[in-house]
């Protein structure tokens with residue numbers, strides 16, 4: 001039996017959903033044009049006015065927004081409501097200098113939590129459940145989003161945040177948690193720890209997990225399902241569009257339904273910006289049609305995926321997105337933290353190293369590792385062993401300061417990092433997260 005949080009919306013006939021989107025888009029464009037001078041300028045430059053947008057068929061006329069725009073307009077430049085009406089911010093992890101900050105009115109928080117409630121319900125959650133939220137709390141959207149969704153559904157909510165794995169397992173056993181929300185890599189780690197503690201899935205009551213915020217494979221899904229004795233559901237979202245719950249998986253476990261009453265999805269060619277027909281692989285672009293405080297229009301996510309309207313056995317008519325298959329920029333997600341190679345390069349240069357380096361990312365025992373190989377010049381190289389170790393320590397600390405996660409730094413002899421004749425290969429990602 002399939003469960004819905006809001007059946008009317010989730011199973012709405014296509015034509016009705018389009019009508020709803022049309023109305024909301026027209027209203028939203030007007031709201032943004034009148035209240036966000038930054039976006040008005042982009043529209044003016046493109047020669048588009050709100051009168052040109054009569055339905056979703058006109059969406060392609062609007063300019064795109066990118067992460068660069070968000071940095072440019074930081075912190076308040078894209079705000080569409082007076083501060084007096086905003087009640088919350090959230091922010092993404094690990095971006096350079098200027099972080100991305102998203103704003104919420106109470107109405108926005110409610111809509112966001114509602115999206116998360118849909119995800120929890122689709123995973124079988126009801127008010128009989130005990131929902132353990134082990135995503136990070138704080139600026140990261142994972143903890144607060146799923147926490148709010150869990151409250152809405154009426155689950156007994158355990159706001160654990162991430163970390164302290166043995167305590168997670170103890171609470172899980174003592175309180176009889178039935179739903180676990182965390183990143184897939186943390187779920188796998190909890191599974192391993194359970195085993196190390198001499199326990200089996202029969203010793204816990206978990207039945208479902210809601211895992212997202214980073215790429216994960218079908219193999220990883222099977223491994224987690226087995227180690228915890230659960231059904232594992234994917235959930236997608238990004239801070240810029242509110243957080244988790246933009247899309248969620250249903251019992252069919254074959255792609256995530258996008259909450260189309262709140263977000264219009266498009267797939268574009270990342271090089272030309274041209275809108276591609278349904279079924280094409282390309283960059284996912286979102287327009288939020290219900291958010292008040294931070295309503296981004298045509299925001300380029302950089303996530304590469306495919307959209308599909310194929311009939312779903314769960315009865316939902318909401319369009320489905322595939323698992324993200326990569327990114328159209330060079331952002332890496334390491335232990336849930338967004339990392340750009342350029343951030344590491346900036347630190348190296350600041351610390352007096354030449355930009356001869358290589359970043360190696362791997363996944364060992366389901367946890368991401370980050371190794372940074374940095375070449376010393378002749379002068380640096382003649383140092384003593386202790387001197388080199390001290391330099392490695394200082395560099396580790398400086399990188400950690402910027403990224404929020406700790407790398408393993410290896411200083412290597414001059415001229416040992418291969419020079420490239422074309423584009424430098426700065427990153428070796430051995431994780432094989434995409435098929």
Ligand code: DLL
Pocket residue numbers: 092093135141142211212213214215216234235236237238239240243244245301303323324333338
């Ligand atoms: O990761 C929001 C979130 C929290 C989603 C909890 C799901 C669960 P950001 O930190 O802004 O927000 O990172 C957003 O993470 O553009 C994707 O590249 C990636 N991402 C998010 N969910 C998935 C997923 C949160 N299910 C960026 N599969 C996005 C693959 C994902 N990648």
